[in-house]
Amino acid sequence: MENVYIPFSSRILEIKQHTDIDYTFKMEYRGEVKPGQFFEVSIPKYGEAPISVCEIGDGYVALTIRRVGVVTNEIHNMKVGDRLFMRGPYGNGFDIDIYKGKEIIVAAGGTGLAPVKGIVDYFASHPEEAKSFNVLMGFKSPKDILFRESIENWSKTIQTTLTVDRADEGYTGNTGLITNYVKTVEIENADEAQVIVVGPPIMMKFTVQEFINRGIKEENIWVSYERKMCCGVGKCGHCKIDDTYICLDGPVFNFTQAKHLVD
Amino acid sequence: MGFRMDVERFDELLTELQKNYRIYAPVLLKGKGRYSETDTIRYAEINSIKDVVFDKKSVFSPKEVILPITQTLFYFTEDNVIEPKVDEKNILIFLRSCDIHAVKRLDEIYLRNRFADSYYAALRTKVKFVLMECEKSFENCFCVSMGSNRTDEYDLFVRLEDGKVYVESKNETFDGLFKDEENAEVSPKFVLENETVVKIPENLDQRVFKSKMWDEYDERCIACGRCNFVCGTCACFTMQDIFYKDNPNAGERRRVWASCMVDGFTDMAGGHSFRKKYGERMRFKVMHKVYDFNKRFGYHMCVGCGRCDDICPEYISFANAVNKLNDAMKEVE
Amino acid sequence: MLDINTKQLKKNAFRITKERGKTAVRIRVPGGNMHVKFFSVIQEIAEKYGNGTVHITTRQGFEIPGIDMKNMPDINKMLQPIIDGLEINQEAPGCGYPASGTRNISACVGNAYCPYGNYNTGELAKKIEKAVFPHDRHVKIAVTGCPNDCIKARMQDFGIIGMTEPQYDPYRCVGCQACVKNCKKRATGALKFENFKVVRDHSKCIGCGECVIKCPTGAWTRSEEKYYKLVIMGRTGKKNPRIAQDFIKWADEESVIKIILNTYEYIEEYIDKEAYQGKEHIGYIVDRTGYQEFKKWALKDVNLGPKAEVAQTINW
Numbered sequence: 001m002e003n004v005y006i007p008f009s010s011r012i013l014e015i016k017q018h019t020d021i022d023y024t025f026k027m028e029y030r031g032e033v034k035p036g037q038f039f040e041v042s043i044p045k046y047g048e049a050p051i052s053v054c055e056i057g058d059g060y061v062a063l064t065i066r067r068v069g070v071v072t073n074e075i076h077n078m079k080v081g082d083r084l085f086m087r088g089p090y091g092n093g094f095d096i097d098i099y100k101g102k103e104i105i106v107a108a109g110g111t112g113l114a115p116v117k118g119i120v121d122y123f124a125s126h127p128e129e130a131k132s133f134n135v136l137m138g139f140k141s142p143k144d145i146l147f148r149e150s151i152e153n154w155s156k157t158i159q160t161t162l163t164v165d166r167a168d169e170g171y172t173g174n175t176g177l178i179t180n181y182v183k184t185v186e187i188e189n190a191d192e193a194q195v196i197v198v199g200p201p202i203m204m205k206f207t208v209q210e211f212i213n214r215g216i217k218e219e220n221i222w223v224s225y226e227r228k229m230c231c232g233v234g235k236c237g238h239c240k241i242d243d244t245y246i247c248l249d250g251p252v253f254n255f256t257q258a259k260h261l262v263d
Numbered sequence: 264m265g266f267r268m269d270v271e272r273f274d275e276l277l278t279e280l281q282k283n284y285r286i287y288a289p290v291l292l293k294g295k296g297r298y299s300e301t302d303t304i305r306y307a308e309i310n311s312i313k314d315v316v317f318d319k320k321s322v323f324s325p326k327e328v329i330l331p332i333t334q335t336l337f338y339f340t341e342d343n344v345i346e347p348k349v350d351e352k353n354i355l356i357f358l359r360s361c362d363i364h365a366v367k368r369l370d371e372i373y374l375r376n377r378f379a380d381s382y383y384a385a386l387r388t389k390v391k392f393v394l395m396e397c398e399k400s401f402e403n404c405f406c407v408s409m410g411s412n413r414t415d416e417y418d419l420f421v422r423l424e425d426g427k428v429y430v431e432s433k434n435e436t437f438d439g440l441f442k443d444e445e446n447a448e449v450s451p452k453f454v455l456e457n458e459t460v461v462k463i464p465e466n467l468d469q470r471v472f473k474s475k476m477w478d479e480y481d482e483r484c485i486a487c488g489r490c491n492f493v494c495g496t497c498a499c500f501t502m503q504d505i506f507y508k509d510n511p512n513a514g515e516r517r518r519v520w521a522s523c524m525v526d527g528f529t530d531m532a533g534g535h536s537f538r539k540k541y542g543e544r545m546r547f548k549v550m551h552k553v554y555d556f557n558k559r560f561g562y563h564m565c566v567g568c569g570r571c572d573d574i575c576p577e578y579i580s581f582a583n584a585v586n587k588l589n590d591a592m593k594e595v596e
Numbered sequence: 597m598l599d600i601n602t603k604q605l606k607k608n609a610f611r612i613t614k615e616r617g618k619t620a621v622r623i624r625v626p627g628g629n630m631h632v633k634f635f636s637v638i639q640e641i642a643e644k645y646g647n648g649t650v651h652i653t654t655r656q657g658f659e660i661p662g663i664d665m666k667n668m669p670d671i672n673k674m675l676q677p678i679i680d681g682l683e684i685n686q687e688a689p690g691c692g693y694p695a696s697g698t699r700n701i702s703a704c705v706g707n708a709y710c711p712y713g714n715y716n717t718g719e720l721a722k723k724i725e726k727a728v729f730p731h732d733r734h735v736k737i738a739v740t741g742c743p744n745d746c747i748k749a750r751m752q753d754f755g756i757i758g759m760t761e762p763q764y765d766p767y768r769c770v771g772c773q774a775c776v777k778n779c780k781k782r783a784t785g786a787l788k789f790e791n792f793k794v795v796r797d798h799s800k801c802i803g804c805g806e807c808v809i810k811c812p813t814g815a816w817t818r819s820e821e822k823y824y825k826l827v828i829m830g831r832t833g834k835k836n837p838r839i840a841q842d843f844i845k846w847a848d849e850e851s852v853i854k855i856i857l858n859t860y861e862y863i864e865e866y867i868d869k870e871a872y873q874g875k876e877h878i879g880y881i882v883d884r885t886g887y888q889e890f891k892k893w894a895l896k897d898v899n900l901g902p903k904a905e906v907a908q909t910i911n912w
Contacts, residue, residue, distance in 0.1 A: 519771060526772075
C-alpha cells in the first residue's frame with residue numbers, strides 16, 4: 001500500500017520576495033496540478049504546512065508562502081538550490097472549463113490572491129476564452145501588495161482593480177475595502193456571470209454578500225477555504241466542517257455548498 | 264465451534280498463541296488512576312486470562328492498539344526519510360461488541376475516505392478480535408440505542424466463568440489450537456437493554472446549530488478533551504516534527520491523537536481559529552457523532568459505549584446532550 | 597471547698613476558665629476524623645455536666661465548657677469510650693487524657709475523598725499520635741495532603757505536606773499542555789514543553805500531583821512511593837510569629853516520624869529550664885541553638901531515602 005505521508009524532495013528554482021513576509025518559491029515539479037490545489041510543504045524537523053499553488057508552469061509549481069509560523073519561518077531562510085519536502089497536490093482545485101466563455105469576476109483579499117492566481121494567469125494570457133475578465137484585489141496597505149509584476153502584466157489584457165485598506169505616503173491608487181469595488185464593478189449579465197471570491201473569512205463573507213446583492217446567482221459563485229490541515233488526505237480531521245473535508249472535497253466550493261459549511 | 268477448559272489450560276494456549284500474537288486486553292493498573300490510591304483500567308499486553316478485567320469497562324478504548332497515541336511516521340536523516348519497521352507479530356484484542364463496532368468507524372476513516380492510511384492498515388490487517396461479553400449493561404452505556412450491542416464480527420469469543428474458560432472460535436486459524444479441547448456449546452450473550460436510552464431526532468440537521476442548548480457548555484465544559492481521548496471512534500491526529508537534541512540533523516515526524524475540544528485544534532498559522540467557544544466545540548463533536556458522519560458514511564459514528572460520560576470531570580453527559588437535540592430541534596423549527 | 601491542682605488539671609486536658617470553679621474538657625481527635633457514634637458521648641457530657649454547647653477547636657478537637665471542676669472524675673469516666681474508640685494512648689483507663697502538652701495531630705481530609713490529597717492524612721496523623729502521645733512538651737504537628745496546605749501545616753512546629761513524584765509516559769502524551777499551563781498558573785512552573793513533549797524540572801517540582809489530575813490521557817501518573825515535605829518551626833503567638841520553612845523535601849514517612857521523636861530529645865536538652873510553665877515553642881529553642889544543631893539532633897539515626905533533600909540552611 002502506498003504511504004501517502006512520505007514526501008518527495010523538490011529543488012527551489014527561484015525565490016521572489018513580494019513583501020517583508022511574503023515570498024514565492026518556484027519549486028521543481030512535474031505532474032498534473034490545478035489552480036487552487038495545495039501541497040503539504042515541509043522542512044523535516046520543523047513541520048508541514050499546507051500551501052496552495054499560485055502558478056503552474058513547465059516543470060515547476062510556484063508556492064507563495066507567508067512567514068507566519070515555525071515552518072514558514074524556516075522556509076524563508078532557504079536559498080535557491082535548497083530542497084523542500086512536498087506531498088500532493090491535494091484538493092479539488094478550480095475547474096477552468098466552468099469559467100470559459102463567461103463573464104468572470106475574481107475578488108481576492110490578501111494572500112487569497114495566491115490560490116486564484118493560476119486562474120487569472122490563464123485568462124490574462126487567453127483573454128479571448130472569457131467574455132470578460134475582471135480581477136479585484138484588496139490588500140491591507142501598499143507594502144502588502146503581492147505579485148506586483150503579474151498585476152502589471154495582467155492589466156494589459158484584462159481588467160484589474162487594486163485597492164488598499166490604508167494608503168500610505170506616495171500611494172496614489174485606490175483605497176477602501178474590496179466590497180466597495182464590488183458595488184461598482186461592471187456586470188453585463190448578472191444571470192450568467194461567474195464569480196470567484198478568496199480571502200480571509202470575514203472578507204469572503206461580505207464580498208459574497210455584495211455579489212449576491214448585485215444579482216449574481218449563488219450557483220455561479222465559487223470560494224476557496226483555508227483551514228488547519230495536518231494530513232491533506234481526510235484522516236487528521238482538523239479541516240472537517242459538517243460532513244465535508246476541506247482537503248478532500250475542497251478547498252474550492254460552489255457557494256450553494258459553501259454556505260452550509262458552518263465551522 | 265465451542266470449547267471448555269481450565270484457566271491453566273487456556274493460559275497454556277495463550278502462551279502458545281503468543282509465539283505469533285501480541286495479546287491485548289483491558290487490565291487493572293494499580294495506583295495509576297487520576298487520584299491518589301485509585302486504579303485505572305487500560306489496554307495492555309497480557310500473559311494470562313486472569314489479567315483480563317471482565318467485570319468493568321475500560322477507561323480508554325482498545326483503539327490505542329491500532330491507532331497508537333504517539334506514532335512515528337518516519338525518521339529523517341540529512342536528506343532521507345526512513346519508515347519505522349513494523350512489528351512482525353499479529354495482534355489479538357479482547358474487546359466488547361461496542362468496541363468492535365467502533366473499529367469499523369476507524370476503518371471507515373483510515374482505510375477508506377478516498378485515501379488509505381498505510382500505518383493504520385499495517386496494524387489493522389494483523390488484528391483479530393476476541394469478543395468479551397457484557398453480562399449486564401455498565402453505567403452510561405447506550406449501545407442498544409446505537410445498535411452496537413450485538414456483533415458477529417469476532418474471531419474468538421471468550422467467557423471466564425466459575426474457574427472455567429469457554430471459547431467459541433469462528434476463525435479456522437484457531438482450529439488447530441483448540442482441537443484437543445472439550446467441546447461445548449458456547450455463544451455470547453448480548454446486552455438487550457441499557458438504563459441510558461438515547462434518541463436522535465429524525466429531523467436533525469444544521470438548524471440545530473442555532474439552538475440555545477449549546478450555550479450552557481460554554482460555561483460547563485473545560486475543553487480538556489478527555490471525551491475524545493477515551494472515545495473508541497475519535498480518530499483525529501496532529502502531526503509533530505521533532506529533531507534530536509544530540510543530533511539536530513536527524514529527527515522524526517510523528518502523529519499524536521488530537522481532540523476537537525482542546526485549544527488549538529483549528530488554529531492556523533497566522534492566528535486564525537474557529538470554534539473558540541466551548542459550546543461550539545461541544546456542538547461540533549455531538550453533531551459529528553450523531554449527524555454528519557452518518558451523512559457522509561451512512562451510519563452513526565457514536566457506538567454508545569458511554570466512556571465520554573464516564574470520564575467527564577465536569578459531569579457533562581454526551582448522551583443527555585444527544586437527547587437534548589430533540590427539544591432543540593423543536594426550538595429552532 | 598475546692599482544692600484543685602491546676603497543673604494536674606491542665607495536664608489532664610481540662611482548662612482554667614474565666615468562671616471560678618468551671619472547667620472545660622478537651623477531646624483530641626487525631627486526624628480530625630471520627631465515627632459519629634461518639635457524638636452521643638459529647639452530647640451527653642455537654643447536656644448533663646456542661647452548658648449544652650461544644651466548641652470545635654482549631655486543632656480539630658472538641659471542647660466542652662461549663663463543667664463543674666468537681667465533676668472531672670465523672671467526665672473522665674464518660675470519656676473512656678472515645679479515648680478507646682480513637683485509640684488514644686492512655687496510662688490508666690477511666691482517668692482521661694494523660695497529657696495535653698503535645699497537641700492533637702490535626703489533618704486535612706487528605707486522599708480519603710479530596711482529589712488533591714496525595715496520601716491518607718488521617719492514617720498518618722494517627723500513626724504520629726501513637727508515636728508521640730502522651731507528652732507534656734508543647735509540640736504542634738499537623739499533616740496535610742498536598743501543598744494547598746488546607747490544614748495550615750506551615751503554622752505548626754512540624755508540618756507534613758504530601759507529595760507525589762509525577763511519572764511521565766511520553767508515549768501517552770498528546771501535547772495538549774494542560775499540565776504545563778496549569779503548573780505555571782497554579783503551582784511552580786516546573787513543567788515546560790520541549791520538542792512536543794513535557795520536561796519536568798525536579799528542582800522546581802513541589803510534588804503536588806496537579807499534572808496527574810489535569811492530564812487527559814494518563815501520560816502523568818503518581819509514583820508508587822509516597823513522599824512528604826517536612827516544614828518546621830512555624831508558630832503563632834505574641835513574641836515572634838512566623839511561617840514554617842522547608843526542612844526536608846521528598847522524605848519518607850518513617851523518617852518523618854523518627855525526626856519528630858528525635859526532636860523531643862533535642863527539646864529536653866535545650867529547652868529554657870526557666871520557661872514559663874515549662875512551655876517554650878521549639879522554634880525559639882532552634883533560634884538559640886542554631887539550625888545546624890537542631891538538624892544534627894533531628895537527623896540522628898534517620899535513614900532518608902535517596903530522593904530526600906535536606907535544607908542546608910533555613911532562614912525563617
